[in-house]
Amino acid sequence: MSQMRVEEVFKISGGVPVHTFVKPSEYSHLKVALRSPGRGVIVEGPSGIGKSTAVNKALRETGMDEEVVQLSARSPEDVEYIELLHELGKFGTVIIDDFHRLQDSVKSQISDMLKIMADAEDVGRKLVIIGINEAGRSLIRASPDLSNRIDVIRFEVEPDVKIAELVKSGEKAFNVRLTAKELIVEKSRGSFYLAQLLCMDACVQADVLEKPENIVEVNTSFAAIQRRVVARQRERFGDVVRSFARGTKFRPSGRAPYLHILRWLAESDSWSISIQDEMRKHPTEKASVSLVSDRGYLENLANSEGISEILHFDPDTRILSVENPMLIFYLRNISWSDFIREVGFTKVDYKENYDFALSFAGEDRSFADALRDSLEDLGHAVFYDMAEQHRFLGQDVETYMGPIYASGSRFVIAVLGEMYGKKRWTLFEVSQYKKRLTEGEVIPVWSDKIPPSPTDPVRDLGYLTFDPEGDLTQQANSHAAILTRMIQER
Incomplete structure (x- = not known):
């Protein structure tokens, strides 16, 4: 023998562990949900937590395992089968794994099926959907009246x-x-x-x-186990993780928003993070991470080849989840100082929330808009009043904005148009950043409509110029490139 x-x-692959199966905390709720006729069952939670194992074990214990079809949204052949489910009549029990990878149109189709099955208490059909965090929310978003017709079983960290x-x-x-x-x-x-x-x-x-x-x-020893496992996972994940940390527009002197996101994930008690919640916890990185999230850069990066196999980003809930259970162990056990050097960043921790704060009169907003867009396209965190308006509604504006111009940005860009010194808010902003003029932290951008004055001390500073009647986008792109070279050398 x-x-x-x-x-x-x-067991790290294959079916249900024979010798080491442990009932998850939500196991009893899962069994009851599986036994309820017609009601859809959504099992959601981080990868590697034991969702699929628990479902198969519970189906066996309830005697529902004889005619079970298991499908995965990772398989093109299975997806074709999933799309035809509504035409198949009494199909028995169907498990759909990796549900979050399905197209929204397919999710909507499944949502309609779940409503019909629940209302009829259909004993001939049962849908069990397995996905990462918030799989249930994505279904309910497609069909709000579904919430009372399904059972959502959340498998959290045990x-x-x-x-x-x-x-x-x-x-x-x-x-x-x-x-x-x-x-x-x-x-x-x-x-x-x-x-x-x-x-x-x-x-x-x-x-x-x-x-x-x-x-x-x-x-x-655990140290020996850790070294061996991390070394193996480095071969598996190293290149992909470095690619994610660099993002699509890598700059060694940049603010490294994607690297910060990875570090937040490693520090989380769960296997997924809410980008919105993390930004509130980390105000220094808030502007740069908000930029890549709002503009869709994070979504595009997460959907790129290689990265999509280990991470999933839901642009609606803004939740980033780990697809592979070994990735989180790898991230939690690497040397972050070594990793930062490998990726190539020269600095990742800044005391200032912004790279640049724009100061301008309303008459020059068109140029300020273009300059802000150009700077953000190059990955810089920019303070721009209208972008922050929702944050200081109902607050004392001077109390909110003053510290940003005084010290909360690495540089102030003063767009000095014809009305600059005549407007209340520009005068206030000057009062906040005035002491920084002698420290090389204020970059004047003069309108060419303002003639040079020998009595103006700001003219002694190195400056840029713009023509308010010229091509604003072209000028902004040119200035943004110069400002980027400057900030890389400081």
Whole structure:
């Protein structure tokens, strides 16, 4: 009789674990939802948390596993089948995995089916949808009246007691004792999958590949497990993660919004983050991250080849989720100082919220608009009054804007048109940034309609000029390129 193998106990692929299955916290709710006739079941949560395993186990325990069709939105053939479901009549129980990858039109079609099935308490059809965080919300967004017709089961990060139960079951089944058990439980951060992988690696490094006759002490240190696992995942994820951190317009002196997003993900207790929530927690990076999110750059990057296999970004909820359970372990265990140097950024932590703050009179707003667009296209964080208007409504505007011109931006760009010194707000802004004139932190952009004056001390500073009657976009693009070179050298 062949001996039990380590991969049969600590399973990282294949079906339901025989020896190390642990009921997730929401398991009882899941079973009840599966037994309810006609009602759709949405199982959502981070990757690697055990959603698919729990669904298959629960279907078996409820006797519903005989005619189950499992489909994945990652498979083009399966997607074709999913699109035809509404024409198939009594199709039994169908599981749709990776639901978040389906097109909105297909999601809408499924939403209509779920309403019909629930209202009829259809015993001949059951849809079980598995997706990452907010899969249920995307369905309800397509059809708001669906909310009372489906059961949404949220699988969150499991408590340590559940992970410890898995490790203990594995030790007993495989006749071993893991000296790194406590750290394995802690570093798994609520993931059954990671716990399985770390336990298996501990045994493999100790050369315990088959079940021993007597209990064996596996003395592999957690540090050794961590080094080996991270090294393997570096080969797998390294290039893709570096590509994400650099973004589409990499500048060594840039504010690195995508790198900050990765670091927020690594520091999160969950396996997904709300970009909106994270920006509130990190005000210094708020402007640059808001730029790439609002303009669709983050969505485009997340959908690019390679990156889309490990990360998913929902532009409606602005939630970024990990697709691969090993990615989060990799991000949490790399040296971030080394990673930043590898990516090529010269600086990523700034005390100022903005690279540039624009100061101008309303008469020159057209040029200021063009300059702001050009600077943001090059990846700079720019303070522009109308873009921030919603943030200071009902507040004292001077209290809000004063610190930005005084010290909250690396540079102030003063667009000095004919009305600049005659407007209340420009006079206020000058009073805030005046002391920075001698520090080289104010860049004058003079209108060529204003003749030089020997009594004007600002004329002694290096400056740019613009023609308010010329091609504003062309001038703004030229100035933005010069300002970018300047900021790279400071």
